[in-house]
Structures are given as structure tokens and as C-alpha cells.
Amino acid sequence: MACATARSPADQDRFICIYPAYLNNKKTIAEGRRIPISKAVENPTATEIQDVCSAVGLNAFLEKNKMYSREWNRDVQYRGRVRVQLKQEDGSLCLVQFPSRKSVMLYVAEMIPKLKTRTQKTGGADPSLQQGEGSKKGKGKKKK
Numbered sequence: 001m002a003c004a005t006a007r008s009p010a011d012q013d014r015f016i017c018i019y020p021a022y023l024n025n026k027k028t029i030a031e032g033r034r035i036p037i038s039k040a041v042e043n044p045t046a047t048e049i050q051d052v053c054s055a056v057g058l059n060a061f062l063e064k065n066k067m068y069s070r071e072w073n074r075d076v077q078y079r080g081r082v083r084v085q086l087k088q089e090d091g092s093l094c095l096v097q098f099p100s101r102k103s104v105m106l107y108v109a110e111m112i113p114k115l116k117t118r119t120q121k122t123g124g125a126d127p128s129l130q131q132g133e134g135s136k137k138g139k140g141k142k143k144k
Contacts, residue, residue, distance in 0.1 A: 009087035012061070016101045018053075018082045019068040020044045023109045032070045035105050038078060041112045046080025048118075052111045053104070059085040 007014060021032035025040035033040060046062055053060035066081040067074070084104055085094055098104050112118060 008089050013087045019069045035099035039109050041109050044112050048112050049082045052108045080127040
């Protein structure tokens with residue numbers, strides 16, 4: 001018990017961890033999702049989670065080489081975790097709107113689809129489909 005009182009909530013190792021798997025709607029609860037599937041996001045990245053946390057004013061930092069233990073895929077896309085400070089040194093909340101780790105996760109999942117990188121990706125998908133159709137025409141010409 002003496003060790004717990006000696007460590008301040010402001011220490012970086014006392015920050016909460018958020019892995020992308022916690023917010024991923026492609027995951028089951030057994031695979032690590034921690035929020036309802038209706039509120040989850042498709043394939044969030046640790047960078048996106050950090051961007052949202054920093055934008056709202058939370059003290060967050062990214063640990064790129066960390067992996068979620070239940071994540072079987074070792075790709076770079078699935079790597080990383082974000083450490084977020086919920087409480088200040090005196091034990092009071094950093095931001096009143098985030099009393100718990102679940103409140104942070106729900107907010108992040110709500111805001112990730114609104115990021116510029118996400119909105120640009122969906123806009124960029126339409127021209128890529130048109131390019132795919134163009135390449136089909138090219139294949140047809142080669143057969144003749």
C-alpha cells in the first residue's frame with residue numbers, strides 16, 4: 001500500500017492506456033473491443049487517438065512500438081498505444097468531462113470519423129474506384 005501512495009497520478013506510468021483495438025468495430029469483445037459496436041470506429045490508429053485527445057486538451061502521448069497483447073496481426077497499422085492523463089497530481093480530474101477511461105474512449109470514438117484525415121480518405125476513395133474501372137478497360141484492350 002505504501003508504494004501506491006508514493007506514486008502520483010501525474011506520473012506517466014499512471015496515465016491510462018488506450019489501444020486502437022479498444023475502439024475498433026471490426027473486433028469482438030473477446031478480441032479486445034471495450035465500447036459498444038454501434039459507437040466503435042473502423043480500424044482506428046494510435047495516431048488518430050492521440051490527435052483527438054490532444055485537440056480536446058488532454059495530456060496524451062503516443063508509444064509507437066507497443067502492441068496490444070490480443071492483437072494477432074503484427075502490421076505497423078495495428079501497432080501503438082496512447083497514454084492519457086486523467087488525473088492531476090492532487091488527484092483531481094484534468095478535465096471534468098472525462099471522469100473515467102470509458103468516457104475518454106467514447107469521446108475519441110465519436111470524434112475520429114470527424115478528423116480531416118478520415119474525411120479526405122472517404123473523398124479520395126471515389127476517384128480510386130474510377131481509376132480501377134479505367135484499368136479494366138486497359139486490360140480489355142490488351143486482350144484484343
